Amino acid sequence: MKRYQRIRALIIAIFLLGVALQGCARTAGPQEYRKDIFALNTWVNIRIYAGKEGPDILDKAIKRIEEIENRMSVTIQDSDVSRINSNAGKQPVKVHDDTFEVIKKALEYAEISNGAFDITIYPIVKLWGITSEHPRVPTEAEIQDKLRFVDYRNVVLNEAEKTVYLKEPGMGIDLGAIAKGYAADEVARILKEEGVVHALINMGGNVVAMGGKPNGQPWRIGVQDPRAEGARRHIAIIEVMDGSVVSSGDYERYIVDIYKKTGKRYHHIFDPSTGYPANSGLMATTVVAPNSIDADALSTTVFIMGVERGLELVDKLEGIDALAITFDKKIYTSKGLKGKLIVTDKEYELQP
């Protein structure tokens, strides 16, 4: 009898312990899988919730990114873009459907922004070489000389043949302000096809949120601190269930004029009307849109156009919102973003 009591006490103790430890166990269901790689000249992160096929899905997504890079990179010798550029003024070049689609979209944005967004900026980009090993501040004469080649209206598309032709020798295109957005959309498409519901994609700052968090809450996307340099550090938060958030700014890649000791900052986003880094009074812009290709192109566009013209353009576009941060740390928002932005850094002042 006594022995039974003892055994019973032990069993109860072990049972209680078991119950207690159970609380620690994680619940089953889709697991989180992450992949971080360097591609498209930037740092790419993909986070998905999936079953054990998760790693295969991620590999598929990465392959697609590499494919896009090989077709659209301006530094890869045999990419579509390099071939288009080396045949400028000579002949039309047949390209992959995805390259064609991206160039077509880029020309649409050139049209609605009156040329503020212009992929034919490449001769200017090359002249300054901000992202190259030897960046420099060119002379006014050099800039004027290259600016002659900047005009999106001289890009000729042939829809039936899927060819792209640059009319003038010396012209060149650079898809750097739109290709990452396209790649992010493509990753999202692949994830959806594979049955992934909840995911977060970050293509060098081009964020795509899918399906909210697994617990039903929206994804919380930080707006980059424009003076955090290489650190990903935020000053505000935007909540998104489905959609893309992209920032552009003078902080991403720039040089400081140390030769003339002016300390002036020359960044990588050029104004096609001047040939100089855009100088519209903004440090940064962030655009929220259903598709990343739109958010990517528009973040650059708004940055070049400035607060008034930029936000006016965004207000005209259905389902798209933006914010712009001026040098005096004031945040201006488009109409649709009013009351939705959570500012977390007290140095920044949200304008009504």
Added chain:
Amino acid sequence: MKIGDLVVYLFAAALVAVGLMGMYAMGTQGGDKSVVVELDGKEVYSCRIYKGMAPVEFRVDAGNGKYNVVSVTYEEVKIKEANCPDQVCVKSGPIRHAGQAIVCLPHRVVVKITAGHEETPDVDDIAS
């Protein structure tokens, strides 16, 4: 009740107590943040950040003589020094919260703060 019974009950109580303490310890550990360093997408270093920890400094070897020196304290994480051409990572200044990261593109080095599993980061990602 005999002494033997008492011993068994005490033993049982002790067992539960130890179990609960273990759980508590695991819980607090899960709540702490970590620093994770990746080289070309692969984790090469990680350490827990907790109150009262001694400051840590270490050198990440990115190959071909390329390096970044990372400094970790309870308050902040930063890249103190590096021989990369653009020095963007050094100029970045410190990061403090889970979800934040410092990226050295030329060296393909990423230093990030990850949340413990009981903790929710302030943001899930950053549009930079």
